[in-house]
Amino acid sequence: MKMGKDKKDANDGKMGVGDRFQKETKYTPESLRGHSLDWSHRTPSFKNHESPIAIISLPEPEITGGPNLWTVLNTRRSRRTYDAERTIKLELLSVLLWATQGVTSVYGDTFFRTAPSAGGLYPVETYLNVRLVDGLEPGIYHFRPQNFDLEFLKKGDYSGELAEAALGQAMVMNAQVTFVWSAVVERSKWKYxxxxxxxxxxxxxxxxxxxxxxxxxxxxxxxxxGALFDEQVNMLIGVDGISETVIYMASVGWPKRKTGLDL
Ligand SMILES: Cc1cc2nc3c(=O)[nH]c(=O)nc-3n(C[C@H](O)[C@H](O)[C@H](O)COP(=O)(O)O)c2cc1C
Known part of the structure; x- marks a missing residue:
């Protein structure tokens, strides 16, 4: 197959940073030889803010009933158009937070969660841009899985700013809530x-x-x-972009289209 000109020339035939990253972070028997861990550098898996505006306890997640897993896998799609006026109940947000990072087992000082994590180190933090959730003022929140609560960090409707930071993607404007995931890099780096x-x-x-x-x-x-201006989002959630940096987001809302594609 003939390679497209642009593709071939993208890095002037040299390896780009991504290519080098993939190459230089490969495990080989040699690279692992003699490797030992410095447990004194283990970074705690939890983050607390010094002076949040408020701490909001989340309702116990209601996790019984609902459609079965196979149906959900079969119907899941990315949904981008939302009914902008309808609110989400705090009870539903609570289930979403539990599903993403809820603690399901504690062993020693490891708080195992609904989602797996390399080495049980849990580097990912969850922030929320709340626009329309019953019982929550609009603003930026931080989720604490260990307490199952929210730290209220910034008051106001930041949906416009966040949409702009998501390369202008309008779904963030209409989403009832947008999840913003950052990584506290050192939590994983001390080991890997x-x-x-x-x-x-x-x-x-x-x-x-x-x-x-x-x-x-x-x-x-x-x-x-995944399409976002990193530094704009980092500013919004109040992280430095180096020790902790945004990696991913997801909008959530009442879908206008419940089946089929919603492009
Ligand atoms: C890593 C990643 C980043 C994505 N970023 C965006 C995005 O910025 N905007 C968007 O509209 N969809 C985004 N998507 C959704 C994809 O477009 C979507 O998953 C794909 O079209 C397949 O459709 P489906 O999710 O309905 O199966 C992203 C998906 C992934 C996995």
């Missing part, structure tokens, strides 16, 4: 070095898929968002 980035992205994928499936089961529409 540069390979940690691979695992961080994989962790986020698991979390996002849980959101898709839980949303589908509840009749809510979810759309993953």
């Amino acid at each position: 070095g540069q390979r940690a980035y691979r695992y961080i992205y994989l962790d986020a994928g698991h979390i996002a898929q849980n959101l898709y499936l839980a949303g589908e089961a509840l009749g809510l529409g979810v759309c993953a968002i």
